[in-house]
Amino acid sequence: MEKMICPHCGKKFRYEEIKNIVSHTGKEMAIVCPYCDLIADRKVSHGYFVSTKIIEQN
Numbered sequence: 001m002e003k004m005i006c007p008h009c010g011k012k013f014r015y016e017e018i019k020n021i022v023s024h025t026g027k028e029m030a031i032v033c034p035y036c037d038l039i040a041d042r043k044v045s046h047g048y049f050v051s052t053k054i055i056e057q058n
């Protein structure tokens, strides 16, 4: 589980790589911001990325 900041809306979210062991070729997969639904980044993955909102705790 890693964190990143969306370049579009500036909010912080977590993303997790879900590895798909059936598919053995790595390709660029989009990491989609859970706040604004835009592509925040692309990384080479053997699966896909799931992003989740970070609930700020005050």
Ligand SMILES: [Zn+2]
Pocket: 006, 007, 008, 009, 010, 011, 033, 034, 035, 036, 037, 038
């Ligand atoms: Zn965003």
